Amino acid sequence: MRLSHPLRVGLATLAVTAALGAASALPAMADSGSSPSPSPSASSAPTSSPSPSTSTSPTSSPSPVAKVGGCSGTQAAILACIKQRSATAVSNRETRLQQLTNDVNDSADITAGDKSTLLGQLQSDETSLDSLNTTIQNDTSVKQAWQDAQTIVTGYRVYLLETPKVHLVIAADTEATVWSDISSVMPALQTAINDSTASAADKEKAQTAFNDCTSQLAAAQSASSGVVSEVIDLLPSGYPGNQPTLVSARQSVVTARQDLGTCRTDINTIRTALGI
Template sequence: MKKQFILILTGIIFLLVVRSAAAKDLVGTDSSNLRRNSEVGTTSSEIKMTNWKNRANLEISARINSLNGLVIRIQEFKKLSDSSKTTLIGQVQSEIQTMQTLLQKIQIETDQATLKTDLQSITKSFRVYLLFIPKIQILSAADRIDEIGDNMTNLVNKLQAKNVTQAALADANAKIADAKVHSQKARDLVLPLQPDNGDQEIFDTNKTTLKQARDEIKAGNVDLKVAMEDLRTIVKTLKPTGTPTPTI
């Protein structure tokens, strides 16, 4: 029986370690670099426009690929409501469509001034992109906290019937519950966030809110670690199956 609990605990630890790996930063190069690099060493307007279009294709395509990856991550969420997932996927797909439309316009543009304006709009979409990435990362972390918390709760329920320290079990349960409170607060903070579309005040508000949500995720992870230590200590006290109880 002790081996069974150790296996369960090991599985939970695996989730804590593997699934908490930080997502890679998918943010591409700002379009200001795109414009600056394309202008170096060029004198012909036609060559300049071709360079701009090529770089725009690379930048926008990379972001579209990243956003498609976010859709997959959202679909894999286990604890987020179906309605919230549908809303998020719709927002991401709308941004993908916007980028695809922009890319098509850039590729057929023949006027340099208009093309320059189109390139500047990539910066605007870049700010949208900068919101989606951390927003989905935070929601993913909240989902992970709840999933691990559920696994821990299942283990606590199995240990309830054993001759173990009930105070430690109660503490583990309390920490698991606290972790889920923090994960829900993180969700509630980021779900309403909308792209700033160049509005500095909204940008600053989003930035502050994202930080608050990250703090909630950190607090939730701390609670899970404390609960894990409680469970690890309890499992260590279990006697192997078949070991006779000492008599006095």
């Protein structure tokens, strides 16, 4: 009887745990990384107009100093500042997108269809961000540059949406593989219990663990089977309205991981009771 499949749960659980760790901060994570403006008030466009506001310099000079987000000075200085901050923000997000691409490519359990979909989305984001940065660098007014710069955050949501989405898909697909691996050896485990020469008490203990593992497998499949379809096509334009979907999906993946972990413990109990 082959019992190597259940042992794979240990390795797969590590993969799921790593993916969940990356997605765990999604309810509170700010989509900042390096945004065009470092100040909280600059994370969104000015409420009245994207054009520069004026405020009095903190020094004794009475001359007003124009400010947009974290950039201040003359119009030329503000424009140059926005362009520099935007270039940094785009670069940081492209680095994250490449990391996510590596995560997808390195996953041994992601399905071919999910892999293709995610890689296509990530490549599209990177290409579009490149184009957006070119647009910003060619902008000739503070107003237009500031408006375009906001799209780096609102148009892509690399940190708040894309990152947890990718990791949740990887985690759910990994759990599906673990579920399949364990399910494939369950008939052999039942046969081993039936044919065992262990004591009646040990056989009863093994059967109880087997029955529990069967229930845990069903619960795990129920919890995570819909995660991929729920999150893989979520769009930045739907954020923050689609954030509850991410939170719910993460809880489903956590629940499935716990169920599979319990099943793994049950299998170890069976092996110990039967001496196999």
